[in-house]
Amino acid sequence: MAALVVGLSAGPAGAAGAVGAAASTSIQPATALSTAALAATPRATCDTRWGTGAKGNLPVSLSRNNHLTGVRAGRHSCFDRVVVDLDGTLANKGYSVRYVRSVTQDGSGNRVPLRGGAAIAVVIGAPAYDAKGQPTYRPRNPAELVNTRGFRTLRQAAFAGSFEGQTTLGLGVTKRTPMRAFVLRGTDGDRLVIDIAHR
Template sequence: MKKFPTWLAVILMAAGLGFVAPGPASATTSYCGLVWGSLAKSDSDMSGAPVTNVRTGQHYCFDRMVVDLNGPVDGYTVRYVPTVVQDGSGFSVPLRGSAFLQVTVNAPAYDGSGSATYEPKNRVDVTNVAGYQTFRQVAWANSFEGYTSLGLGVRARLPFRVFTLDGPGSGSRLVVDVAHFW
């Protein structure tokens, strides 16, 4: 019977030490297990496939923007910038948020005859991101000389990832995910 209070005391002391002296922080510890970072991401190939749509969605750990193309996504550049710049004119694109991602797809938003394949109904708010945890605004920054750019206003400089997906059909998608937290 005397062993029980001794073991109980040892267990409580060990548990108490865990609260008083936590283990060292890990470099890979992150929000939702995401270890993306916030540096520029790019692929320098060019695509002849035109942009056909831009859409957004909310996920548990991140907000997502998707750029649809009518063919393969071959190149892009996504990076944090002090100001998003409009293609062709160089004018700044005003955005809501505390940090700004310039998303450039190496693909036009027009076909070979110059007809638009995608023209947002509202260039200032391409998609409605009201109520999103990270996104504050998606704005059209133009399509010029084979490049299409968008401004993505976010609440802070947060980690992000960029990747491409095939489909549907012969199309493809450029995906930009921005984490809710570090």
């Protein structure tokens, strides 16, 4: 039983402003957010010394009564952003974001083709389907979760499966640049935010 999801949101202190409202749980294609929705930061103030090491933990901790509901992306003057929307609370160790040689599908182990010179695997401890096996988010094209036209670093976001309570996404990026990941808590559900620096 597989489905897929992701979303966009605000950053921690000192990061870009909010990136729009939470994604709808209806079956709709995800689209890139307007650049007007992101706060512009002068290049001189960019501080993206986040490193390229893994963020989060493996194996991820699974969340109860929490599901993926949307995937969004947005552009910032210093980085490109992907946000995974959820309808509940993500466990404290409920995600892993890391550079990998290739992203593989949950279950089958097949390689997920991704554009760009580097790949990021995103594993989230929440399924993209409910207790009855119905998808909580279903994009029109699992290989193209967001529109990356005009993005400087992000080249592709793809669904790699949802299996046994966790979901995997693959991000294709231009090259291995600093990146960070963090969780934003919200009354309508948490958001996993992933920022990939332009350089």
